[in-house]
Amino acid sequence: MAISIALLKTVVALAMVDPGAGEPTLDQVRAATERFRDVNVALAEGYMRDPLNLCDTAEMMGRPAELGAMGIHFARPDLLGISGPPNPRVSGSGTHTDFLKPAILIYEPQADGSLELVAVENLVFADSWRAAGHDAPPMFHGVAYDTMADDPSTPVDEAHLFEPHHDRHVWIYRENPNGVFAPFNPAVTCEHHRNGGAHAGHASVPAHAP
Template sequence: MPASAAVASPGLLKEVHAATARFHSTTQATKGGYVLSSPCIAHPTLGGMGFHWVDNNKVDPVFDPLEPEALVYAPDASGAPKLAAVEYIVINVGQPAPTFDGQPFDVGGTPVPVPHWSLHVWVHRDNPAGTFTPFNPDVSCQ
């Protein structure tokens, strides 16, 4: 099933939203161990992702939906970064590929230099392209 067509259970999405709401600002992300790891990422036709803040201590072979490896902040109307999505980065050491409530992860997709899976989940901002689609047509880095 394409990422844009997948639908996760509202229960797990609400749990992830609640578990990560404390990171409403990049100041809170920094206090939580996350560091800015990318400029604002955008695609000319697909839209944007935003700025990725990663907790490198969480980038490992373990998938915990309530402890995402990355937080994604998209610019709001004033240009200020606002929490929009989470991203999971799971190192592949031969274990079965992870899924988020049945949604398979993408192979690779981040600049992590080892085999891994990743998945964006838009739990703090609507993504008209789909909850699990990396780019959001409503996000701009301009």
């Protein structure tokens, strides 16, 4: 397993290239999203906290624990094309991939109960992306989005209640030893997550006193 993790880090590092035509630099993405360090600004602009209040980790999705965590997701349903509750999984019709206006913000819970912005993310559902005429996942800076889909033969939910989708994390607010475009970050922790929820296939996150 250590070999596969090392290989993953190498592939991510080698894949990083300069922005393609029309793509923003990472500095431009940071400048466009800096205001969301204040989670209240994000809420005021339509980002909604994961209703299950999950702090996602690699282990929860059947991956090696040493890969780290993602954190708590705050999403813009309109940019994802989500128009209703999970039925039975979250699905949407959006094909939004503009990182100057990311569909998802990711926060790490802090010991004092606050939230620290660690990454931004875009996500498109595989069926909607294919229906829009695309044969391959989206790309950013020459790196194809990761593809996540649940494997019904395993006890965990690899797609964390979402229909199959393509997503790209960009770790511009927390250095990631796995690479700036890796899905998980070992420098992020859910240790201080409070009143965490759980769903089928996810281990319950221990609740902490407020």
